[in-house]
Amino acid sequence: MGGGADGVAYFGNLETVSKKAVSFLKKQGYVKSMINWGDKFSLWPVHLMTSCCGTEFAAASGPRFDLERLGFLPFGGPRQTNLIVIEGTTTLKMARSVRIVWEQMPAPKWVIAMGACAMDGGIFYDSYNTVPARDIVPVDIFLAGCPPRPEALARAVVMLQESIVKNRPPAADIQVAAAPATPGPKDVVEAVSK
Amino acid sequence: MTAASRVITGITFTTDEAKGIFEVEASDGAHLLDLATRLKAAGFDHCLSVTAEDLGDRLAVLWHISSYINRELSNMNAQIKLIVSKSDNVEVPTLTGIWESANFLERETYEMFGVVFKGHPDMRRLLLPDDFAGKWPMRKDFPLKKTPWRVQK
Ligand code: SF4
Numbered sequence: 001m002g003g004g005a006d007g008v009a010y011f012g013n014l015e016t017v018s019k020k021a022v023s024f025l026k027k028q029g030y031v032k033s034m035i036n037w038g039d040k041f042s043l044w045p046v047h048l049m050t051s052c053c054g055t056e057f058a059a060a061s062g063p064r065f066d067l068e069r070l071g072f073l074p075f076g077g078p079r080q081t082n083l084i085v086i087e088g089t090t091t092l093k094m095a096r097s098v099r100i101v102w103e104q105m106p107a108p109k110w111v112i113a114m115g116a117c118a119m120d121g122g123i124f125y126d127s128y129n130t131v132p133a134r135d136i137v138p139v140d141i142f143l144a145g146c147p148p149r150p151e152a153l154a155r156a157v158v159m160l161q162e163s164i165v166k167n168r169p170p171a172a173d174i175q176v177a178a179a180p181a182t183p184g185p186k187d188v189v190e191a192v193s194k
Numbered sequence: 195m196t197a198a199s200r201v202i203t204g205i206t207f208t209t210d211e212a213k214g215i216f217e218v219e220a221s222d223g224a225h226l227l228d229l230a231t232r233l234k235a236a237g238f239d240h241c242l243s244v245t246a247e248d249l250g251d252r253l254a255v256l257w258h259i260s261s262y263i264n265r266e267l268s269n270m271n272a273q274i275k276l277i278v279s280k281s282d283n284v285e286v287p288t289l290t291g292i293w294e295s296a297n298f299l300e301r302e303t304y305e306m307f308g309v310v311f312k313g314h315p316d317m318r319r320l321l322l323p324d325d326f327a328g329k330w331p332m333r334k335d336f337p338l339k340k341t342p343w344r345v346q347k
Contacts, residue, residue: 092322092323092326093323126338127338128328128331128336128338129322129331
């Protein structure tokens with residue numbers, strides 16, 4: 001009764017056998033790859049428009065570029081999402097909101113830092129008021145351009161899908177585990193306004 | 195109207211038509227208030243913007259004014275300038291009593307340049323976070339975080 005791939009067969013009590021079969025599937029990575037497949041096509045970003053890159057984000061979600069065909073469906077609230085696209089410049093005040101939104105998202109979660117501003121300040125480089133995205137949250141993908149075209153955003157999403165399929169853990173898992181304590185919004189601001 | 199100056203109610207503006215500059219400089223606080231009162235009476239009915247300029251050891255505080263009702267004056271954005279020596283809290287008189295719209299603009303100039311407008315009804319920060327640590331971020335001596343080689347100062 002029961003059975004597995006590669007000629008593995010289980011016999012005996014139904015409960016024991018099903019447990020064995022599940023652990024076999026887990027060990028072989030079938031369950032993980034199915035979860036990854038699901039994640040890959042349900043990258044739902046929260047629409048947090050911090051700056052002008054947000055217009056390109058909106059264009060990318062619109063009918064012409066239609067990133068929804070990649071499973072990229074923007075939401076208004078963070079509770080249903082697993083991706084945050086930091087759309088351009090983040091000011092000190094906005095950095096707190098970004099951090100709060102990111103903390104509200106359920107795991108696993110990914111971060112795309114969109115535009116030159118989110119990478120290193122862009123045209124606001126060395127300003128008293130801009131915070132690079134990597135100082136706020138762990139970033140998976142940096143997306144260059146000022147602003148990046150919708151095609152570039154599509155490329156970032158595809159790259160993220162590839163990394164999910166390759167079973168790479170989200171940057172959030174790696175960096176939060178490595179950090180001694182999760183830096184709160186206040187710490188972010190203190191680190192930056194020195 | 196001459197090329198280099200223009201007179202409105204006895205106040206001489208230095209002008210640069212090509213750049214659209216009409217400027218009058220006040221010598222001190224009392225003179226500033228006097229100028230502003232006379233310009234208001236002449237038809238300048240609102241304040242467009244307030245800002246300051248870092249001149250090294252001095253600060254130039256600038257009020258830009260214009261008119262809605264007077265056709266001739268509405269073509270020009272006049273600028274009133276007051277130069278003061280730079281210190282931690284520079285004190286200049288407020289023009290909110292004359293142009294109400296200067297209220298928020300002066301608050302922004304306060305948080306960015308450290309210009310305290312004496313007599314302002316609500317001299318608080320406007321846009322910066324309440325716990326912003328540094329002082330007067332738009333002044334040229336504000337310490338920036340990174341290497342300055344990419345930024346011309
Ligand atoms: S990278 Fe360019 S388009 Fe994007 S937020 Fe910065 S300035 Fe705006």
